[in-house]
Amino acid sequence: MKYHVLSLGPARMDVFVKLPEDQVDEVCSIDRKRCMIELGFGEKIPVQSLEFAVGGNTGNNAVGLSRLGLKVAMVGALGSGYSDKMVLESLQKEKVETRFVKQLPVESGFGVVINYQEERTILSYYPSMAAGFDVDSDVTSDWIYLTTAGKNYEEFYAQAISWAKAHNTKIAFNPGSRQIKENKIKEVLAVADLLFVNREEGNELLKTDLGGHDLTRELAKLGPKIVVVTDGPAGAYCFDGQKDYFAPIVEAPVVERTGAGDAFAVGFMGAIMHKKSVEEALVWGSKNSASVLGFVGPQKGLLTLEKIS
Numbered sequence: 043m044k045y046h047v048l049s050l051g052p053a054r055m056d057v058f059v060k061l062p063e064d065q066v067d068e069v070c071s072i073d074r075k076r077c078m079i080e081l082g083f084g085e086k087i088p089v090q091s092l093e094f095a096v097g098g099n100t101g102n103n104a105v106g107l108s109r110l111g112l113k114v115a116m117v118g119a120l121g122s123g124y125s126d127k128m129v130l131e132s133l134q135k136e137k138v139e140t141r142f143v144k145q146l147p148v149e150s151g152f153g154v155v156i157n158y159q160e161e162r163t164i165l166s167y168y169p170s171m172a173a174g175f176d177v178d179s180d181v182t183s184d185w186i187y188l189t190t191a192g193k194n195y196e197e198f199y200a201q202a203i204s205w206a207k208a209h210n211t212k213i214a215f216n217p218g219s220r221q222i223k224e225n226k227i228k229e230v231l232a233v234a235d236l237l238f239v240n241r242e243e244g245n246e247l248l249k250t251d252l253g254g255h256d257l258t259r260e261l262a263k264l265g266p267k268i269v270v271v272t273d274g275p276a277g278a279y280c281f282d283g284q285k286d287y288f289a290p291i292v293e294a295p296v297v298e299r300t301g302a303g304d305a306f307a308v309g310f311m312g313a314i315m316h317k318k319s320v321e322e323a324l325v326w327g328s329k330n331s332a333s334v335l336g337f338v339g340p341q342k343g344l345l346t347l348e349k350i351s
Contacts, residue, residue, distance in 0.1 A: 044138070045243055046112040047185040048211075050175070050202055051059065051201045052192065053101030053133065054151035055114065055125035058298065060090040060157045068159075078259050081156055099189040099216060102301050103338045106330070107187075111347040112315060115139035115219045117177060118191070118198075121169060123150035142177050151192075157338075158298045166219075168192040174200035183211050186236050186313065188230060191220020199230055209232070214238070214311055215266070221247050232345030233267035237239055238307040238315070238341030241273040254279050256285045268320070270327075272306055278327060282320055289324035294332035297340075301340020306331040309350060316347075326350050 061079070065087050070077040080328030081087055096105075100116060108114045116138055122125040122145045133140050154165040157318040170193040186206050191198055206213050214236040221227050222243050231237065239247070244257050252260060258269045258281035272278045313323035329350050334343035 043181050044052035044113070044182040044183070045115050047103075047107055047114050047141075047214075047311075048108070048177070048181075048183045049094075049104035049114060049116045049138075049187045049189075050198070051098070051189050052120060052190075053096060053104075053118075053273075054099040054120075054153055054168070055100050055129055055155035056095055056096055056097035056155055056300075056339070058091075058093045058095060058155045058157060058300070060092075061156060062090040063299060066158060070239050078251065079156075079163075093338050094252050096129050097155075097300070097340050099135050099218065099304055100187070101129065102155035102304035103135060103187045103189065103216075103308055103311075105136045105341050106305060106344040107312055107315075109133050109344050109346045110135050110308070110312035110316070110350065112141075112312065115142055115177075115181075118176060119141040119144045121146060121148045125150045125152065126198045129308065142181075144176065145211075146188055155298075155300050156178065159210065159300050160299065161252045162298060162300050166301070169281060170194060177205075182209055185212045185214055185235075185311070187214045187216070188215045189310070195221060195255075196226060199227070203230060203233060210237070214307070216246045217243070217247075217308055222330045227255075228264070234266040235268065236311065237261060237266035237269045238303070238310070239269075239271055241271055241276075242305055244271050255281060257289075258286070268322075270307070270310055272303055272331075278306065278324055280320060280324060285320075287320050287324055289321075292332035294335050296335045298338045299335060304340055305334040305344060308344065312347075315351075 068079040150167045156163045215234040216238040246306040261269045277290040306327040309326035310323040313326040337343040
């Protein structure tokens with residue numbers, strides 16, 4: 043069985059909680075580089091709205107690439123709770139193959155996304171699950187997409203890399219906050235064909251304070267063939283080992299920012315898989331990211347192939 047991409051890792055259900063501005067105190071540094079919201083300890087705070095949506099980097103990637111006309115399978119593990127069943131049903135409706143997803147007798151992964159003034163703070167929980175890269179012996183894929191995972195991610199990553207090498211499969215890597223903080227991903231970076239990080243994540247990996255093409259070029263020294271760094275309103279930077287690229291953002295109304303980075307990675311990766319140039323891939327990424335900003339949740343705004351090209 044041949045796939046265009048295997049999206050590796052967990053998906054989960056997220057709840058999006060919008061806070062009313064008159065119930066929250068905002069505290070910022072003088073230069074406004076760091077802002078916090080204050081919720082009174084022990085208080086009961088009414089919320090403005092509540093919405094549930096499937097989330098998680100893997101699920102966002104799988105759904106996004108499926109909408110771009112690619113054959114996608116998800117590989118990983120979920121819990122066995124009600125929310126996990128809803129996640130699987132949602133993925134299947136998006137034509138994502140889920141037969142390689144194991145449902146284990148553990149607690150469900152879950153996320154609470156707190157929205158305030160178009161920004162979000164995410165409380166994220168992934169249960170500790172036994173790693174397992176388990177696909178049929180006849181499965182092949184052009185790409186694997188490797189991203190955030192639970193506590194046992196090192197073994198899962200090692201299995202994925204070994205499989206990719208054995209099957210001549212390209213690796214796209216978008217590390218999660220746990221992997222970046224622990225910095226145990228040198229082996230993945232060394233063999234990655236595509237690396238996606240934002241500016242803060244890239245600097246955390248390098249222990250630097252760089253921006254733009256200085257950052258992409260330094261990250262490329264870790265091994266990835268193509269490095270893409272998103273920098274919020276400042277746009278996106280890319281280095282392919284020979285040439286620097288830049289794409290400004292696509293101006294769009296902002297409802298909620300969750301999933302904008304995943305959407306960019308989907309657009310860029312989808313374009314590359316459709317044999318587009320790096321310049322076109324950056325445009326696809328920017329379009330997809332801008333579209334997602336107009337909706338609550340990370341998947342509603344993901345574009346189809348007809349709308350993005």
